[in-house]
Amino acid sequence: MRLRILLLFTLFCCKSMLFSQISVPNPSKSDFSEAIIILASDSMQGRKANQKGAFMAADYIASKMYAYNLKPFTKIKNYYQIFKIQEHTIKNTSLEFKKGNQETISLSSEKDFQAIPISASINKKEADVVFAGYGLSLPKENYNDYKKLNAKNKIVVVLSGFPSDQDSTSATYKKFKKIFPEKNDLEETKLKTAISKGAIALIVIETHEYFKSPNTTKNEVFHSLENSVTTSIPVFKIHRTTAENLFSKINIPSKSSLTSTSLQKVKINFSIALESKTFPVTNVLGMIPGKDTTKTIIVGAHYDHLGIIKDSIYNGADDNASGTSGMLALAKKWSESKIKPPCNILFASWTAEEMGLLGSEYFVQNFDFNKQKILLAINMDMISRSAPEDKLHRILSIGTQKEDGNLKKMSTEINAKLQKPFTLDLWETNGHSGSDYASFTTKGIPIMTFFSGFHDDYHTPNDKASKVDFDKIEDVLFIVNSSLSKFLENQNN
Structure with a gap:
């Protein structure tokens, strides 16, 4: 009798373990290859968020969500979350320098400097000036260009780049390059600081030879959500030669002997007049309702890219048709499994990431956190190529918040199950904002962001579907899918 009871108890335990496991087949190449080819085709015109190509891409993504029997997200119809953004361009701008009683020097916006607009015009302002080295404050690295420097209500002048950025073999270069792999992230950090x-x-003094004069570049634009209040300041870029001519009596420090300092008796005044236009854009959102509809996990990727620039189509196969096709492949597999997950799974295709994470930001701003909780946001941005130094094509970057060590451990264990495991670059997203994950970290939401490396075709017309590494995508999606399953299993237990 005791043996029979023991056997029944064992069978019950095994059955419980069986039902607590969530097993959804991993996507194969056939699940995502077509989507990459279509989204990165010339017919999509580069998928710029506020242009025709993006709306054609949105229709394609919505049609796939419909085919996979996804439900439209709460309070929206036909998968489209439509909202408006504003595009701000400069009509005219001025930048003037004066030291003591000397004559005012006016720079030309056509040949001397380049201005990056913000969301509102600024009438002429005058202020004192401080020089702040590379404009970085990194407590974790024990590096601070602002140490003992008062920048409040002043104009800050900084050098472009970071320490030893001309020497790629130095330890300093490697350290800062790991922190700032992308120039855009470095510039944004300087601005936020x-x-x-x-x-x-x-004011950024461009020290690199590749810096082009304003008359050879297109007008800079700034995008924002309609009616949003943005906290930003104008940025002016000038060449080092121009700066040295201006500050010849102030002795702009050399790259080898940087010293942050106030520029005594120097005044700068500036103004910016803007022209703004409003455009409709759309996120595309489809979901599998869970047993607990008050909790949600997001699997997301941005589908927009750069559009057409000077008659060249920027197809954006890796950035980010790859992540979008991966999101759709996961939606397909989870829908086909007929599994009702413990909580909602929202499959999200964000727009306007290239304009400043605007699609994911709008979603977060309009999400009802009083009625629902986001347990995890998974982000895939560029998962189909490899950096030039990744000769074996086996490096994968996975970003999480510092406090989410369990997610790092989980991804490491899952990666080990691959026949050819990746070399993982596990990094902390705290303080970074390189992709749509940042819209969620600002709300304290745990994230996992997947990225396979910068390559020479990044943000060029050569980012084409013919160069995609389909094997790499398949293995990345194995980790994403297994992580999603494991995370959901933990919600069951």
Whole structure:
């Protein structure tokens, strides 16, 4: 009798373990290859968020969600979350320098400097000036260009780049390059740092030879959500030669002997007049309702890219038709499994990431956190190529918040199950904002963001579907899918 009871108990336990496991087949190449080819085709015109190509891409994504029997997200119809953004361009701008009683020097916006607009015009302002090295404050690295420097209500002048950025073999270069693999992230960090120090404008002295004069570049634009209040300051870029001519009596420090300092008796005044236009854009959202509809996990990727620039189509196969096709492949597999997950799974295709994470930001701003909780946001951005130094094509970057060590451990264990495991670059997203994950980290939501490396075709017309590594995508999606399953299993237990 005791043996029979023991056997029944064992069978019950095994049955419980069986039902607590969630097993959804991993996507194969046939599940995502077609979507990449279509989204990165010339017919999609580069999928710029506020242009025709993006709406054609949105229709294609919505049609796939319909085919996979996904439900439209709460309070929206036909998968489209439509909203408006504003595009701000500069009509005219001025930048003037003066030291003491000397004559005012006016720079030309056509040949001397390049201005990056913000969301509102600024009438002429004058302020004192401070020089802040590379404009970085990194407590974790024991590096601070603002140490003992008061930048409040002043104009901050900084050098472009970072320490030893001309020597790629140096340990300093490698350290800073790991922190700032992308130039855009470095520039955004400098801007945010200047804002946090109370600066009213930022002037960047471009020290690299590739910096082009303003008359050879297109007008810079700034995008924002309609009616949003943005905390930003104008940025002006000038060449080092121009700066040295201006500050010849102030002795701009060399790259080898940087010293942050106030520029005594120097005044700068500036103005910016903007022209703004409003455009409709759309996120595409489809979901599998869970047993507990008050909790949601997001699997997301941005589908927009750069559009057409000077008659060249920027197809954006890796950035980010790859992530979008991966999201759709996962939606297909989860729908076909007929599994009702413990909570909602929202499959999200964000727009306007290239314009400043606007699609995911709009979603977060309009999400009802009083009625629902987001347990995890998974982000896939560029998962189909490899950096030039990744000769074996087996490096994968997975970003999580510092406090989410369990997610790092989970991804490491899952990666080990691959026949050819990746070399994982596990990094902390705290303080970074390189992709749509940042819209969720600002709300304290755990994230996992997947990225396979920068390559020479990044943000060029050569980012084409013919160069995609389909084997790499398949293995990345194995980790994403297994992580999603494991995370959901933990919700069951």
